[in-house]
Amino acid sequence: MIEEILPNLYKIEIPLSKSPLKALNSYVIKNSERNLVIDTGWNQEECMNAMQTSLRELGVDIRKTDFFITHLHADHFGLVSNLMTDTTTIYFNQPDADRFRSGFPWDDFVTFARLNGYPENELQAIRQTHPGFMFRAKDDLVFYILKEGDTISIGDYVFKCVETPGHTWGHMCLFEPNKKIFVAGDHILNNITPNIQLWSDEWNPLKEYLASLDKVYEIDIELVLPGHRGISKNCKERIKELKNHHLRRLDEIISILEKGNKNAFQVASQMTWDITYDSWDLFPVSQKWFATGEAISHLKYLEEIGKIKTEMRGRGRVYSLNMDA
Ligand SMILES: [Zn+2]
Numbered sequence: 001m002i003e004e005i006l007p008n009l010y011k012i013e014i015p016l017s018k019s020p021l022k023a024l025n026s027y028v029i030k031n032s033e034r035n036l037v038i039d040t041g042w043n044q045e046e047c048m049n050a051m052q053t054s055l056r057e058l059g060v061d062i063r064k065t066d067f068f069i070t071h072l073h074a075d076h077f078g079l080v081s082n083l084m085t086d087t088t089t090i091y092f093n094q095p096d097a098d099r100f101r102s103g104f105p106w107d108d109f110v111t112f113a114r115l116n117g118y119p120e121n122e123l124q125a126i127r128q129t130h131p132g133f134m135f136r137a138k139d140d141l142v143f144y145i146l147k148e149g150d151t152i153s154i155g156d157y158v159f160k161c162v163e164t165p166g167h168t169w170g171h172m173c174l175f176e177p178n179k180k181i182f183v184a185g186d187h188i189l190n191n192i193t194p195n196i197q198l199w200s201d202e203w204n205p206l207k208e209y210l211a212s213l214d215k216v217y218e219i220d221i222e223l224v225l226p227g228h229r230g231i232s233k234n235c236k237e238r239i240k241e242l243k244n245h246h247l248r249r250l251d252e253i254i255s256i257l258e259k260g261n262k263n264a265f266q267v268a269s270q271m272t273w274d275i276t277y278d279s280w281d282l283f284p285v286s287q288k289w290f291a292t293g294e295a296i297s298h299l300k301y302l303e304e305i306g307k308i309k310t311e312m313r314g315r316g317r318v319y320s321l322n323m324d325a
Contacts, residue, residue, distance in 0.1 A: 002054055005223075005231065006179060008155055012054040014041035016075055019131060020275060020287070021192070021228045024075050026051065027183060028058060031155040035065040038174070038183055039227060042135030043078035051079060063087065068152065068159075070185025071168040072096035074135045076227060081137035091152060092143040093163070095170030100141070104133055109199050113289075115317050116296060117263030125285045146172065159183070164216065166209025167194050173216070180222035187212060188238055189226045192274070193245050197293030198300050206246060206301040213239050249298050250307075254321065257308060261320040268295035 003011045008030040013023040024047075027038040037055075041047030055062060066089040069077045077100075080090055099105075110123055127133065146152075148163045152174070159174040164187040174183040186194045187209075196209050221235040232238060249271070256262065256270045268291045269280040277283050283291065299319055302308045309322045 001050070002057060005225065006181070009157070009181075010058060011225065011231065012051070012058075014047050014050045014079075016042065016131075017046060019075070021075065023228065025225070025227055025229075026054075027225055028055070028060060029154050029157055030058060030060060033064070034154065035060050036068060036152065036154045037065055037083075038068045039070055039076040039185065040067065040079035040083060041076075042074050042131065043082060043137055044135050047079050047135075048082055051083065067091065068174065068183075069096075070173065070183070070187075070227060071171040072099055073168065073186070074132045074137070076185065078135045078137050081139040081141060084141070089144050090141055091146050093170035093172045094145050094147070095165070096168055097143050097145060097170070099169060100137070104136060105199075106133070112199050112201075113292070115315070116292065117265035117316050118289075118292060119265070122285055122288065126289050129284070129286045130289065131286065162216065162219070164212040166196060166205050166212045169203070171212075175219055175221070177220075180220060182216070182219065182221040182224050182235065184224050184226045186227045187216065188224055188235065188242065189228055190224075190232045190238065191229045193242060195290055195294055196246070196297045197290065198297035199293055204297075204300050204304055206297045207304065210243060210246065213243055246298070250302060253295070253298050253302060254307065257319060257321050261318050263316050263318055264296045264299055265292050267299065267319065268292040271295060 001013050005011055010028045012026045012028060014026050015023050024039060024041045026040060029036040041051060063085050067080050068091040069080060113123055146161045148161060150161045152159045157176050159176050162173045162175050164171045164173050167186045171185055171187055173185055173187055196206050198205050217236060217239045224232050224235050252271055253267060256267055273291055306322055306325045308319050310317050310319055
């Protein structure tokens with residue numbers, strides 16, 4: 001459960017039961033004055049127990065601990081509301097803090113999902129099974145907002161903030177230039193690919209994500225500490241793989257639309273997913289939700305570069321190849 005990465009820097013695994021992610025990596029930096037915990041796990045009992053047991057084993061006093069949260073998703077952020085005390089500082093980014101304050105946007109999600117062909121009966125089920133909703137942080141929280149280039153000093157470590165939007169609006173990583181370690185959150189993962197979802201017309205997350213990958217490619221990183229699965233040394237190699245993955249995805253969607261116009265839910269059902277179910281119909285509701293959000297982010301990207309176009313058919317949005325392109 002606990003792994004020492006560097007002096008006073010530990011990785012602890014917080015289990016995420018029934019999630020294909022399996023566990024969250026929380027990183028703990030021990031220091032005589034204030035400790036720092038990076039990312040926390042869901043707001044539920046099993047995560048809380050794992051966190052408390054590990055901190056106890058490390059001799060970390062929660063009353064002398066601050067938190068840095070890479071992004072808004074509940075598996076990273078949710079538990080912080082149960083761990084904080086009167087003296088806790090929670091470091092966070094402005095775009096995700098704004099979304100947190102405006103509350104979980106169920107109605108907007110449902111309207112957007114319906115527009116994209118999401119079946120009505122499954123829309124009702126998703127509310128009961130969406131981990132981001134079930135295990136979210138529930139209190140009013142006060143944040144210390146960090147921006148690009150800001151630093152957090154703790155013991156021998158001086159972490160520099162690197163804004164990496166894409167996985168969420170304000171996703172933020174930390175880079176330690178002397179040790180050349182990079183706390184990646186869900187920006188760079190190893191054995192799995194970060195989920196890039198879109199559930200509104202507000203932005204183009206895949207475009208931002210690819211730009212954030214290019215930005216991190218330029219940084220001299222020796223060790224990546226990701227939010228899930230194992231740590232890794234081949235940062236540049238992995239960034240190339242992640243970019244290729246999304247380019248293949250875009251090609252796949254083009255070939256799906258070559259066979260006929262479709263809504264986003266239908267596109268998602270025909271994409272290949274790295275998940276152990278025999279058919280799309282057998283996917284758990286929450287996995288279909290993630291898959292559809294991923295399909296929409298890629299459709300949005302293709303639409304913005306003019307490769308595909310959308311039109312309204314009845315109450316739904318349908319995508320087709322742009323023959324003028
Ligand atoms: Zn995430």
